[in-house]
Amino acid sequence: MTIAITGATSGIGLETAKTLLEKGHKIIFLVRDMKKADDVLKDIPQSGNVTVIACDLADLSSVKEAAEALQESTDQLDVLINNAGGTFKERMESKDGYELHLAVNHLGHFLLVNNCLDYLKKQSTKVINVSSEAHRAAKLDFKDLNLKNNYSTIKAYANAKLYNILFTKSLVDIGLTSYALHPGVIDSGFGDNLNPLLKMFWFLGKPFMKNTRQGASTSIYLASNTLDASKNGAYFKDRKVVSCSKEANNKATRDRLWEESEGLVKDYLQH
Template sequence: MSSDNWTEQDIPDQSGRVAIVTGANTGLGFETARALAARGAKVVLAVRDTGKGERAAVRMSGDVSVQALDLTSLDSVRTAAADLRAAHPRIDLLINNAGVMYTPKRTTADGFELQFGTNHLGHFALTGLLLDRLLPVPGSRVVTVSSTGHRIRAGIHFEDLQWERSYRRTGAYGQSKLANLMFTYALQRRLARHGTTSAAAAHPGLSNTELLRNTPAALRLPVTLLVPLLTQKPEMGALPTLRAATDPATAGGDYFGPGGTGELRGTPKRVSSSPASHDETVQERLWTASEKLTGVTFPVR
């Protein structure tokens, strides 16, 4: 297995493993789920639109099922977690992939700003509710998909987490993706005491997916012109996630992204996240706030 030119062919045999992938009916999630199923994993597509999920499942080979999950509703997250716990006594991989980007100002069913609520809080709750199914399984992993956007106008705005005073879609996206990394690092500290499950993160670089549909109007023309030149196909964008999930050499707290210039494209390698993402004081404050907002506590402290 080449560490410098890691491809889908380097995914080890996944037979006997159970993988849950959120947002798996399209784009990066679809390619992640497809590749895992092709290597023998039992894959659950956890998606908001089960019709689209079923159509995606028939395009994959292997053992693939669909679970309804709407990350914008904590009621849906709890229902999905209960269904998954009933169906799967053990879980090997939880891949927190689903996300929204640069959306107009909207809130979730629970009143959270849409990007923070979907990208971070929904996955925080889902992970906490499923974690006891991973903890007994040696080599199990939680992989959360972040973005280079975690560096853009990014901070955790505790004074206005839900952007009620003013709203900037790029800033809100940056906060949610920074939160993904802080969650990963804080979770790994807790998991390290158990020694079986680990947490890692990944970003896809610049991939041509449906996430780009909410690009602000002022950027739409340049993005449209540059997309064919700068982006990579979803199957390449999924490789950092797949490496974080399956490479035997992945360590807890690793962060993978494309290895090309600016981490925009290319085969995956370990990359660095911003200094802000490593602030443990802010990580723990975010963890406490997330527990309070979701009502979910973790079986690791």
């Protein structure tokens, strides 16, 4: 199979990519830092099966170019794993002026998929979105998607992870195979960007966290297996279907999110 993955140079993205390479698949790395990708590939025996495409999810023009390059890179894309994400201790904005959690965790992937939509449908590509149990803490306000009022890191991240699940279900609505997943709480560099109080809780929880290889297991499972059609659009944890929040299952909410997201990226959408 040929599998594309965002955020493939660190954390669970890298572990996902390495394991899938070991299984004999061809992997397309969609990465922000090309130099880092070159360094990472020096330590991967199967690097000959890797194609690298520049894709900065916080820069919509970069995402638009990456979508074009992805479609040109392979005649058959079996799986797209929207894995990249991040959390930021202060309110920051992307190059396009969007709150950074919204931009990196949702809008970049939304644009990438939309600009490849006909291609993905033609290839019957499976789209996997890495979400989080944090989605249950979301406080969604369509009047303030950019969180200019009452910003908090937890709310920004939780909202973005809710968007990942809503997006997954919308993709099923339009005819794709798509899954969302919680990888587990991972002992990685993720906690480095938290504020001091949250960082303390993160440190105290480290003994109970998964390592990156364990955290990648559900992404690998979903990428590697053909599941029953009844599981299309489902939310997975530890390779099993689990329930998501009531808001994540709300069709009116996901339709509104799609509409709002289209408006935010409209200047970069290919028609």
